[in-house]
Amino acid sequence: MSDTLLNRRDLDFQLYEALDTESLCERERFAEHSRETFSAVIDTADRIAREQFAPHNSVADKEEPRFEDGKVTMRPEVKTAMDAYAEAGFIAGRYDYELGGMQLPETVMTACNGFFMAANPSTAGYPFLTTAAANVIRTFGSSEQQQQFLEPMLAGRFTGTMALTEPQAGSSLADLRTTATPTDEGHYLIKGAKIYISGGEHELSDNIVNLVLARIRGAPAGVKGISMFIVPKYRLDAEGNPGERNGVELAGLIHKLGYRGTTSTALSFGSDNECHGYLVGEPHEGLKYMFQMMNEARLGVGFGATAIGYRGYLHSLEYARDRRQGRHPSDKDPSSEPIAIIEHADVRRMLLAQKSWMEGAFALCMYGARLMDDSHTAPGEQQRHEARQMLDLLTPVIKAWPSEYGPRANDLAIQVYGGAGYTREYPVEQCWRDNRLNPIHEGTNGIQAMDLLGRKVWQGSGEAIQLLFGAIQRDLEAAEGEQCQQWAYSLSETLQQAGQVTQVLGKALGQESPEKALANASVYLRLFGHITVAWMWLRQANAATAGLTRDPEGDDAAFYRGKLQAAQYFFHWELPTVAQDLVILRNMDDTCFNMRDEWF
Ligand SMILES: Cc1cc2nc3c(=O)[nH]c(=O)nc-3n(C[C@H](O)[C@H](O)[C@H](O)COP(=O)(O)OP(=O)(O)OC[C@H]3O[C@@H](n4cnc5c(N)ncnc54)[C@H](O)[C@@H]3O)c2cc1C
Numbered sequence: 001m002s003d004t005l006l007n008r009r010d011l012d013f014q015l016y017e018a019l020d021t022e023s024l025c026e027r028e029r030f031a032e033h034s035r036e037t038f039s040a041v042i043d044t045a046d047r048i049a050r051e052q053f054a055p056h057n058s059v060a061d062k063e064e065p066r067f068e069d070g071k072v073t074m075r076p077e078v079k080t081a082m083d084a085y086a087e088a089g090f091i092a093g094r095y096d097y098e099l100g101g102m103q104l105p106e107t108v109m110t111a112c113n114g115f116f117m118a119a120n121p122s123t124a125g126y127p128f129l130t131t132a133a134a135n136v137i138r139t140f141g142s143s144e145q146q147q148q149f150l151e152p153m154l155a156g157r158f159t160g161t162m163a164l165t166e167p168q169a170g171s172s173l174a175d176l177r178t179t180a181t182p183t184d185e186g187h188y189l190i191k192g193a194k195i196y197i198s199g200g201e202h203e204l205s206d207n208i209v210n211l212v213l214a215r216i217r218g219a220p221a222g223v224k225g226i227s228m229f230i231v232p233k234y235r236l237d238a239e240g241n242p243g244e245r246n247g248v249e250l251a252g253l254i255h256k257l258g259y260r261g262t263t264s265t266a267l268s269f270g271s272d273n274e275c276h277g278y279l280v281g282e283p284h285e286g287l288k289y290m291f292q293m294m295n296e297a298r299l300g301v302g303f304g305a306t307a308i309g310y311r312g313y314l315h316s317l318e319y320a321r322d323r324r325q326g327r328h329p330s331d332k333d334p335s336s337e338p339i340a341i342i343e344h345a346d347v348r349r350m351l352l353a354q355k356s357w358m359e360g361a362f363a364l365c366m367y368g369a370r371l372m373d374d375s376h377t378a379p380g381e382q383q384r385h386e387a388r389q390m391l392d393l394l395t396p397v398i399k400a401w402p403s404e405y406g407p408r409a410n411d412l413a414i415q416v417y418g419g420a421g422y423t424r425e426y427p428v429e430q431c432w433r434d435n436r437l438n439p440i441h442e443g444t445n446g447i448q449a450m451d452l453l454g455r456k457v458w459q460g461s462g463e464a465i466q467l468l469f470g471a472i473q474r475d476l477e478a479a480e481g482e483q484c485q486q487w488a489y490s491l492s493e494t495l496q497q498a499g500q501v502t503q504v505l506g507k508a509l510g511q512e513s514p515e516k517a518l519a520n521a522s523v524y525l526r527l528f529g530h531i532t533v534a535w536m537w538l539r540q541a542n543a544a545t546a547g548l549t550r551d552p553e554g555d556d557a558a559f560y561r562g563k564l565q566a567a568q569y570f571f572h573w574e575l576p577t578v579a580q581d582l583v584i585l586r587n588m589d590d591t592c593f594n595m596r597d598e599w600f
Helices: 008-018 021-026 035-062 076-087 106-119 121-140 143-154 286-322 345-377 381-422 428-435 445-454 456-478 482-510 514-518 521-550 557-586
Strands: 066-068 071-073 158-163 179-182 188-198 207-216 227-232 234-236 242-245 248-253 264-269 276-280
Touching: 008 021, 008 035, 008 106, 008 345, 008 521, 008 557, 021 035, 021 106, 021 345, 035 076, 035 106, 035 121, 035 428, 066 248, 076 121, 106 121, 106 286, 106 345, 121 143, 121 158, 121 207, 121 227, 121 276, 121 286, 143 158, 143 207, 143 227, 158 188, 158 286, 188 207, 188 227, 207 276, 207 286, 227 234, 227 286, 286 345, 286 381, 286 428, 345 381, 345 521, 345 557, 381 428, 381 445, 381 456, 381 521, 445 456, 445 482, 445 514, 445 521, 456 482, 456 521, 482 514, 482 521, 482 557, 521 557
Parallel strands: 158 207, 179 207
Antiparallel strands: 066 071, 179 188, 188 264, 188 276, 207 227, 227 276, 234 242, 248 264
16 A cells, blocks of 8 residues: 555645745745745655654554553554654744744645645644644733743644533533633633543643633623633643643543544543633633634644545545456456456546545645735735635635535545445545544534624625635636636536525525524535635646646646546536525525424
């Protein structure tokens, strides 16, 4: 079995032909970088992912973390891999040089993280959560908090978590009950219980920095009364080193379908010992701060789903080239050699579906990463503002579409393997189990759908959606050649119909029936996602056409033709399926809305 995690040629295509990543080097922040430095760092990520992360992916899945002698233990390779990741500078990759970072663009860091996610999503979870928590402390923490926690987190000595979910409050964070009581010494006393907290207990780092959402006593009800606290496993001594144990205790480890290498914990705060928490920023602003972490995590979830889906696709492609079974329907000679299963059109259907979903999702995630770069470093304030608007609108789509289609791709990968795919001897069943988390965490896809239709589409009086339509329009106009122009036409037609449906839903939301309009939000998200991914395919097809025109018989010709064939699959097999979504939405179909509990 080959150890390829992502198709490097495809990554270069996304970076340099679809996105023009090199142009980022013209910006002051990235002035010391070049395509060569980007390639060097991506090579390092690919190597560490293959050498340190991939080899224990399966074994850490089989040997989950255990609670023994008062400690959580796990395979030693997890720590070795995390240390290699930190030593190579990846936790601080995006950060300023002064903070020990590499000042790399988000686009390049995302590309790097794709290798770790594909290699071993469970082990990658620890450093990813640490970077996300560090980003929150850097943005909203006091200078003292930054001094205490940021440097050890960026160096990998402290790890981070996000602790939102409680047994009675998952999707509905308004119902959080964990409390924070102020003390005269400046800290708060935290009391409550959290569940499903990833990385909440382990011995991988010197300290665990939990970012906890809690309610200060007397705070208003609902989301307006939520504050954020730094709650370390060990309180820091006068020198800033981990000292006395803080009152955050492991209440239990949670055993899961996939992502088994990441400890999932139930945590209890302040039940036996005092639990000190340090307020981040202003009281009652916690959810706003956490949203920064969650939005980043949502983009990460979409990309993780893509990376796992992509790896499953590559495994099944390799298997289909190797496995021999049956003959062409026209070959009636039983003594002829069996053919590789990739020769069967139905197997190619399953491979092409995976390719079109995952390379489409990959393009979408990389586009999102570029928007992140533009929102911070684009030359003008207006450009930055527009990038922020677009990113905000697309975040639920980038989280949900890849996480819906990633597991579907893995499901098809299992099918390509036949019986072998269902066994634990081959890697694709674990891909599916790992990937099945992605539609659930960081806000379920149902919640993403409500966010998109109920909020994001209307933000700034619809400015973001106008920007999106404008960006799609520019690529429609750039389509060259009969084939691309035909696809551009299909996309333009669908876009127009989606625009009309959006107006119908907008009217209903503002008037008599918001609940009825939101009842089919998941259908709207699918429609939106399919249009966005079709747009990504048009962009890729435009770039592939340009590549083929430059050199029709060169080494890359097969790669570009594969891109065009996958684009054709998406435009012929996938985009037309939204016709049914459009009917349901246009009619505001009330089948689910009107169903009654007692009728089930
Ligand atoms: C492996 C794993 C790791 C996790 N890691 C973390 C972590 O590190 N930190 C953390 O804080 N949390 C974490 N979570 C929690 C995760 O974010 C929640 O499980 C998720 O947000 C859903 O909440 P819930 O499980 O309570 O489901 P519920 O909220 O009970 O939802 C159940 C179902 O009802 C639907 N639903 C709920 N409300 C609505 C609504 N208003 N409208 C329509 N449909 C609705 C949901 O879409 C879902 O299908 C993790 C979970 C898992 C499984």
